[in-house]
Amino acid sequence: MKHVTIKDIAKELSVAVSTVSRAFNDKYDIKPETRDRILKKAAEMGYRPNPIARKLVQQRSFNIGIIIPEFENSFFPQVIMGAQEILYQHNYQVLIMQSNESVDLEVRNAKTLVDNMVDGLIISLSGVGNNISYYKELIGKKMPLVFFNRVPENIEASKVVFDDYKWAFFATEHLIHQGFEDILFISGADELILSKNRQRGYDDAHKKHRIPTGKKITCGFSMQDGVQIAENLISKNNIPRAILAANDACAIGMIRVFKDSGFKIPEDIAIVGFSETKMAAHISPTLTSVEQPTYEIGKAAAQLLLEQLQNKGIHIPQTIVLNGRLNVRESSVVLS
Amino acid sequence: MKHVTIKDIAKELSVAVSTVSRAFNDKYDIKPETRDRILKKAAEMGYRPNPIARKLVQQRSFNIGIIIPEFENSFFPQVIMGAQEILYQHNYQVLIMQSNESVDLEVRNAKTLVDNMVDGLIISLSGVGNNISYYKELIGKKMPLVFFNRVPENIEASKVVFDDYKWAFFATEHLIHQGFEDILFISGADELILSKNRQRGYDDAHKKHRIPTGKKITCGFSMQDGVQIAENLISKNNIPRAILAANDACAIGMIRVFKDSGFKIPEDIAIVGFSETKMAAHISPTLTSVEQPTYEIGKAAAQLLLEQLQNKGIHIPQTIVLNGRLNVRESSVVLS
DNA sequence: ATTATTTTCGGAAACGTTTCTGAAAACGTT
DNA sequence: AACGTTTTCAGAAACGTTTCCGAAAATAAT
Known part of the structure; x- marks a missing residue:
């Protein structure tokens, strides 16, 4: 060579x-x-x-690192493609690393990326732990950084998030409108703002309609998590009338288990997913889901990062809140 | 910083x-x-x-580049995770780039990765074009390289592929056993060995059962491709009795169009997918699909690469052929 | 024609490592 | 005590760029 x-x-x-x-x-x-x-x-x-030599002397790389928790759901790949589109236009290359839902691997990834002199970082958290202090350190050193989707709470940084409050509210209200009163709330990891916002939305919808809130279960974002929870509910004979799931994968896992056990969706159990995977329109029954603007999330994150890149660290952290849509399908509608 | x-x-x-x-x-x-x-x-x-400085003097990086055509299907992410598992164990970092199904972007990606001194490359082709000569050049320069899944034909390199011939054969035979005689073959891009092997499998199954082969249509690997083909078939009123699709995404796209047009699956049209996405078991009807060992493909590719890395370019190119499984589900079975 | 100014370029230092060469220090041998 | 070995380290070159500094060449101004 x-x-x-x-x-x-x-x-x-x-x-x-x-x-x-x-x-x-x-x-x-x-x-x-x-x-x-x-x-x-x-x-x-x-x-x-030779970009290596150039990096060494310029102390910059024209590389942007993107760190995501997982690859299983199409959510993150889509966000990446949105970000790539913007960053390519500005001659940045994109390096992708995935943390396998592990906080430790996540900071290792971040450190490799930093060692390799990426000019900026776009991150979605695998969880909350010792990573936060490292990110604070990075921000202190003026490293351009933006979080998206799974963002940390007590940290002064630019973020792009989905309006989880609003859409959890609407999704819950949708279920209430269908006449369901015992609505189970499946939350993502408790430490994520995302989870808290959805919780508020869920609670407020109940408040508005003067209905007592149902149970809450904390869960991961994989299909497997949904499967476990559903099995658990069945074994305890603790079947809710409706479910607001953490995401589509989780919802789909649950649906399969329920169907295998003879429950009818939505006649016995209604369910709403989150994130609108491509699966939603194709599974049986088709899945009602809150659609998130994945590409736009990626684009917005890239744009926020570019701003920081241009202003060399001097910037006011902003939070961009993006809007979504509720795609109502069979899984949540009973014709009466 | x-x-x-x-x-x-x-x-x-x-x-x-x-x-x-x-x-x-x-x-x-x-x-x-x-x-x-x-x-x-x-x-x-x-x-x-500082890994940058080290790279400059050592002329190596302990980085491996992985280039994939797309992110949409979960196939490639899973392969990546398999490869990562092996490579991490040997202290290699993995850099992922995606080519958006564009041959040009693919070689640009490869060049950036090479410029950044990756020690090896794991590639799945977006197509066949001027990329091939570039890869030959790389191999001539002793760059460790392994192709997987969508591999080039006339190139002396290590490859890991799925036994497309065998499983296309079995899948076709499965349809024939169900009593279908007019089986449409949806092929991937013609230039890929993968497509040719499947074609042979499809043909040989027909030969074995002394049935004339059906039509063949060439198609991409996305859901959108399936949608288009199905619409085309309907508009020409050219409806086959059964379909062997290029992959699950394509099959699912077709199914949706057919269902929307009032066709019943499998009663009117039977269909078999390829690659066993997670969707297969959840769509309606559940989709019969050839399952590929995604993680194993990634692992095998990583292992082949490690061999080359250790032997410093002196190696005999091998091709690892992996086996699969046919998951029979509703979309291809009619109870008579 | 002389000087001042601008344009164009060469030389060298710098980025943060690794690695080669050789010298000093420590040790052993007779 | 004199010499040969080995161990341990310092110095400097190298990797391929960018960039600072200043000098030469070209041009303009007087």
């Missing part, structure tokens, strides 16, 4: 390396003719600038 | 930088006491080695 370097070009043309360097970054004084001569020769020799 | 460097430690302890460096890579002569002294001081000062 021998590469052509700037020196080879310099020697070939008997100019200084600094001149060759200037030819590539026009910002410096260089005679157009010699620049063209160098550029031509470079192309001829198949020269590609 | 000011970092503690090896020099700072050297100054602090008034030793040479080379000594500090030796302390971190034991392979060199250094007195245990001074090594410990340095290590302790380094930890105290919060030193983290």
Whole structure:
């Protein structure tokens, strides 16, 4: 893997390396003719600038790191594609790492990325733990950073989140409108703002309609989590009339278990998911779900990051709250 | 973002930088006491080695690049997780890039990764084009490289693939056993070996049972592709009795269109998917699908790469063929 | 023609490591 | 005590760039 370097070009043309360097970054004084001569020769020799060397001296990389908790749901991949679209336009490359829902792996990922001199970081938390203090440290060092979706609470940083309060409220209200009163709330990890906001939405919808709230169960975001909870409910013969699930995967897991045990959805149990995976419209019954604007979340995060990148750390942390939509389908509607 | 460097430690302890460096890579002569002294001081000062500088001099990075065509299906994320598991064990970091099904973006990705001095590359093709010659060049330069799933044909390289021939054969035979004779074959892009192998399997199953083969349509791997083809078939009133789809996404897209147009699955049209996405067991009707061992594909690819890494380019290209399973579900079975 | 100004470029330092070369220090051998 | 070995370290070069500084060449001004 021998590469052509700037020196080879310099020697070939008997100019200084600094001149060759200037030819590539026009910002410096260089005679157009010699620049063209160098550029031509470079192309001829198949020269590609070595980003590693450049990083070392410039202390920047034009790389952005994105850290996500998991790959299983299509949610995060879609957010990434949104972010990529914006960042590519500004000549940033995107490095993706996934933390497998582990806080430790997450900070290890973050550290590798930082060591590799990414110019900025876009992060969705796997959980809350010793990662927070590390992120605070990074922010203290003016590292451009934006959180999305699963964001930390007590940290001064730019964030882009979904309006979980509002849509948990609407989703709950939708179930109430259908006449259900015993609505189980499946929450994501308690420490996430996201969970708290949904909880408030759920509570307030009950308050508005003067109905006592149902139970709450804390759960992860995978199908497996849904399966476990459903099995648990069945074994305890503790079947709610309706369920507001943590996300679609969780909802789908539950539905399968319930169906296998002879329950009818929505006749016996109604259910609403969250995040609108592509599955929602295709499973049986089709799943009512709160749709999140995944691409837009990615784009917004990228844009916030770009701002920070341009202002070199001096910026006011903002939180962008994005709106969604409730896609009503079979799983929550009983015709009476 | 000011970092503690090896020099700072050297100054602090008034030793040479080379000594500090030796302390971190034991392979060199250094007195245990001074090594410990340095290590302790380094930890105290919060030193983290700069991988960029190391890459520059060592000309290697302990990074592996993985390039995939798309993120939409859970297939590739799962393969990645399998590969990660193995590579992490050997202290390699994994950098993921996605090519959006574009051959051009794919080689751009590959070049960035190479420029960033990844030690090896694991690639699934977005298509066949000018990328192939670039990969041949890389292999000529002894860059460790392994292809998986969507692999190129005329290229001497390690590959890990699924036994598409066998399982296309079985899937076709399964449909024939159900009594269907007009079986539409939806192929992936023609240039992929994968497509050719499936075609052979499909053909041979027909031969074995002395049935004339049905039509073939070439298609992409997304749900949208399935939707288009199904709409096309309907508008031309050209409805097959059964379908062997390119993958689950494609099958699901078709199913939705057919159902919306009043066709019954499997009574009017039977269908078999490929790749066993998590959706398969949950859509309505549940989808018969050929299951591929995604994690194992990732693991195998990682292992092949590790071999090359250890043997420094001297290796015999091998092709690992992995086996699968046919999950028979409602979409292909008519009770008569 | 002389000087002042601008344009263009070469030389060298710097980024943070690893690694080569060789020298000093410690030890052993006779 | 003199010499040979081994252990331990310091110094410097190298990796491929960018960028600072200043000098030479070209141009403009007097």
